[in-house]
Amino acid sequence: MVAERTRLEDALRAKGDLKLVAYMMAGHPNKKRSIEVGKRLAGSGIAALEIGIPFSDPLADGPVIQRAGQVALEHGMNVTAALEVASSIATEGVPVVLMTYINPILAHDPRRFAAEAAQAGVTGVIVPDLPVEESEPVAGWLRSASLDTVFMVAPTTAEDRMATICEHSSGFVYCVTVTGITGARKELPAGMKELFEQVRRHTQLPIAAGFGISRPEHMKALRGTADAAVVGSAIVNEIDQGRDPVALVKELLKGCR
Amino acid sequence: MARPTPTHPVDGRFGAYGGKYVPETLMGALIELEDMWHEAKADTLFQLELAGHRHAFVGRPTPLYAATRLSSHFGGAHVHLKREDLCHTGAHKLNNAVGQALLAVRMGKKRVIAETGAGQHGVAAATVAARFGLDCTVYMGTEDMRRQSMNVRRMKLLGAEVVEVTSGTKTLKDATSEAIRDWVTNVQTTHYIIGSVVGPHPYPEMVRDLQRVIGDEARDQYLSVDGKLPDVVVACVGGGSNAIGIFTAFLDDKEVALVGVEAAGKGVKSGQHAASLVGGRPGVLHGSYSYLLQDGDGQVLPTHSISAGLDYPGVGPEHAFLNDTKRVEYVAVTDKDALAAFKLCTRLEGIMPALEPAHAIHYAGVLAREMGPGGRILVCLSGRGDKDMDSVDGG
Numbered sequence: 001m002v003a004e005r006t007r008l009e010d011a012l013r014a015k016g017d018l019k020l021v022a023y024m025m026a027g028h029p030n031k032k033r034s035i036e037v038g039k040r041l042a043g044s045g046i047a048a049l050e051i052g053i054p055f056s057d058p059l060a061d062g063p064v065i066q067r068a069g070q071v072a073l074e075h076g077m078n079v080t081a082a083l084e085v086a087s088s089i090a091t092e093g094v095p096v097v098l099m100t101y102i103n104p105i106l107a108h109d110p111r112r113f114a115a116e117a118a119q120a121g122v123t124g125v126i127v128p129d130l131p132v133e134e135s136e137p138v139a140g141w142l143r144s145a146s147l148d149t150v151f152m153v154a155p156t157t158a159e160d161r162m163a164t165i166c167e168h169s170s171g172f173v174y175c176v177t178v179t180g181i182t183g184a185r186k187e188l189p190a191g192m193k194e195l196f197e198q199v200r201r202h203t204q205l206p207i208a209a210g211f212g213i214s215r216p217e218h219m220k221a222l223r224g225t226a227d228a229a230v231v232g233s234a235i236v237n238e239i240d241q242g243r244d245p246v247a248l249v250k251e252l253l254k255g256c257r
Numbered sequence: 258m259a260r261p262t263p264t265h266p267v268d269g270r271f272g273a274y275g276g277k278y279v280p281e282t283l284m285g286a287l288i289e290l291e292d293m294w295h296e297a298k299a300d301t302l303f304q305l306e307l308a309g310h311r312h313a314f315v316g317r318p319t320p321l322y323a324a325t326r327l328s329s330h331f332g333g334a335h336v337h338l339k340r341e342d343l344c345h346t347g348a349h350k351l352n353n354a355v356g357q358a359l360l361a362v363r364m365g366k367k368r369v370i371a372e373t374g375a376g377q378h379g380v381a382a383a384t385v386a387a388r389f390g391l392d393c394t395v396y397m398g399t400e401d402m403r404r405q406s407m408n409v410r411r412m413k414l415l416g417a418e419v420v421e422v423t424s425g426t427k428t429l430k431d432a433t434s435e436a437i438r439d440w441v442t443n444v445q446t447t448h449y450i451i452g453s454v455v456g457p458h459p460y461p462e463m464v465r466d467l468q469r470v471i472g473d474e475a476r477d478q479y480l481s482v483d484g485k486l487p488d489v490v491v492a493c494v495g496g497g498s499n500a501i502g503i504f505t506a507f508l509d510d511k512e513v514a515l516v517g518v519e520a521a522g523k524g525v526k527s528g529q530h531a532a533s534l535v536g537g538r539p540g541v542l543h544g545s546y547s548y549l550l551q552d553g554d555g556q557v558l559p560t561h562s563i564s565a566g567l568d569y570p571g572v573g574p575e576h577a578f579l580n581d582t583k584r585v586e587y588v589a590v591t592d593k594d595a596l597a598a599f600k601l602c603t604r605l606e607g608i609m610p611a612l613e614p615a616h617a618i619h620y621a622g623v624l625a626r627e628m629g630p631g632g633r634i635l636v637c638l639s640g641r642g643d644k645d646m647d648s649v650d651g652g
Contacts, residue, residue, distance in 0.1 A: 055555070055556065056425070056556040056557045057425070057430065057431075057434050057542060057543070057557050059279070059280060059434060059437050059438060059441070059543075059544075060280040060441065062438075066424065070424075070425075073556060078554040078556075079554065079555075101541075102278055102541050103540045103541045103542065103549075103551070103555040103557075104554060104555040104556070105555070106540055106541065106555060107540065107551065107553065107554055107555025108554070108555065128280050128281075129278045129279055129280060129541070129544070130278065131277060131278075131279065131281055131284050133277065133284075134276050134277060134278055151281070152280070152281040153281065154280070154281040154282040154284075154285075155282075156281075156282050156283075156284075156285040156286065156444060156445070157281060157284065157285060158285055158288075161284065161285075165281070176280075176281060176282060179282055179441070179442060179443075179444060179445065180282070180441055180442035181280075181438050181441055181442060
């Protein structure tokens with residue numbers, strides 16, 4: 001599928017340096033503070049910002065992001081409020097990608113969700129419990145609102161499904177580097193490089209590596225293999241501890257060069 | 258093209274319900290499981306082996322029992338109980354666990370995991386793990402560990418590791434989420450024995466196939482005793498595995514009414530209940546699209562039932578289909594009525610039912626009074642009530 005290159009795709013393609021994608025949860029620790037944190041992250045040198053919309057039962061998430069989601073829900077965060085958060089941050093110019101589970105989108109109505117996300121200045125959407133086989137009609141609504149549909153490839157993905165996933169993806173392909181859930185890990189898994197090479201045989205899109213990535217030395221290891229690295233739990237943990245996550249981002253960016 | 262029927266899900270769906278809404282990491286395992294299950298189902302040797310374990314290990318066939326004193330108490334309609342409480346380990350859950358353990362062995366998986374609410378499925382999983390030499394981890398919410406402490410001890414004695422789940426509502430929903438997260442992490446070595454007809458495809462179909470022995474036996478037994486079929490079959494519904502198990506054999510008998518009984522907790526209007534079909538609307542939880550108790554934002558709501566096994570916000574996708582097509586009628590019974598039925602059955606029949614099927618027994622009484630002496634009611638007595646003694650004493 002030859003499509004026009006999107007803004008997200010351009011932002012994430014590595015040009016020598018590894019690109020960094022930061023993740024934060026809308027409404028964590030509260031709505032106002034998450035907008036402030038998002039704006040600071042937007043200007044910190046990252047290539048894109050993933051903003052999570054909380055769900056009560058996040059199957060792909062480890063304890064740090066689960067807890068952040070719980071805190072956000074307790075403060076009344078929902079799709080509408082998260083789109084307001086995203087909109088405030090997107091005005092800073094950073095490409096914003098939403099990450100949430102399928103049920104909040106279904107409850108909001110997928111068509112309305114796509115239209116409102118586009119209006120908020122969002123560039124793409126990731127839904128970790130929506131494999132390509134189940135992705136219509138939701139993905140169709142996203143595409144018709146000119147939003148990128150980012151699908152995931154895992155170490156357990158068979159070659160034939162990899163081709164289908166890449167075909168359905170736009171913006172970038174999200175490579176889940178570990179067999180597991182989100183959360184910072186000390187070591188990056190072996191076999192990561194082979195996974196990226198395999199994916200590249202099926203797509204021209206940039207490849208972002210995610211899950212378990214948290215340290216500057218991880219960035220060094222990924223540089224030259226993936227286009228971008230997604231750091232989630234490590235940043236959310238900084239926010240959770242009341243620290244400015246930009247300091248961590250600066251450290252990580254040093255490893256990207 | 259043929260209309261999708263409950264017996265043959267099309268593309269992993271019963272009508273609109275079902276599907277595989279899981280992280281990509283699990284997709285390969287689900288596709289493999291589906292292939293393996295269809296292969297095993299068609300394999301005579303596998304079926305013979307399963308039949309052997311069902312007979313000598315589980316204790317099948319379980320009897321059909323004429324509950325004559327309950328019948329008199331309810332005004333004369335004939336009430337029969339399908340005695341799944343007499344299965345080894347005390348509930349129908351072992352029917353499924355044995356089949357899935359055989360499948361795990363066939364797939365070369367050395368470790369099994371399970372979620373549990375009432376503890377009956379956890380005990381069943383720990384039991385088959387012991388029997389087949391597999392490592393076993395069971396996820397159970399703190400709240401359920403408290404109210405089902407005897408089953409926690411049983412699982413530990415059987416050699417299983419019981420992991421306490423402290424997140425969310427600390428019950429079955431959160432235990433299931435935690436089990437799925439374990440599976441995402443250990444999918445290469447581990448088989449996840451889901452305990453009900455819930456979860457992503459092929460689980461609802463596979464667990465149904467393994468539980469339908471309840472209804473297949475009961476239908477034959479009923480015919481051989483009475484020469485005709487019951488007017489109505491009643492079963493409790495949490496995730497819905499005993500209900501699907503007994504209903505499946507009767508789906509084509511249009512003259513037999515089927516009734517699923519959900520947990521109304523403190524009353525459906527109170528908001529403190531677990532009646533997904535009676536009080537919920539469709540959504541996605543734990544990998545499948547089905548009825549779900551959720552708020553307007555799609556967040557899953559906390560549930561309440563005195564019965565840990567029914568205390569779950571979702572329900573199997575085949576039940577959602579049977580609800581929409583009106584083949585099965587779904588109703589809800591309160592904690593209070595279930596407790597009274599528990600005591601009634603214990604005193605009148607000398608059979609202590611679990612609190613889960615006590616919901617069905619209560620509703621059988623309601624139907625019996627409507628039907629009068631000519632009525633013929635079959636109830637799935639899905640498990641025994643020893644595990645519930647603390648809840649009953651407290652209630």
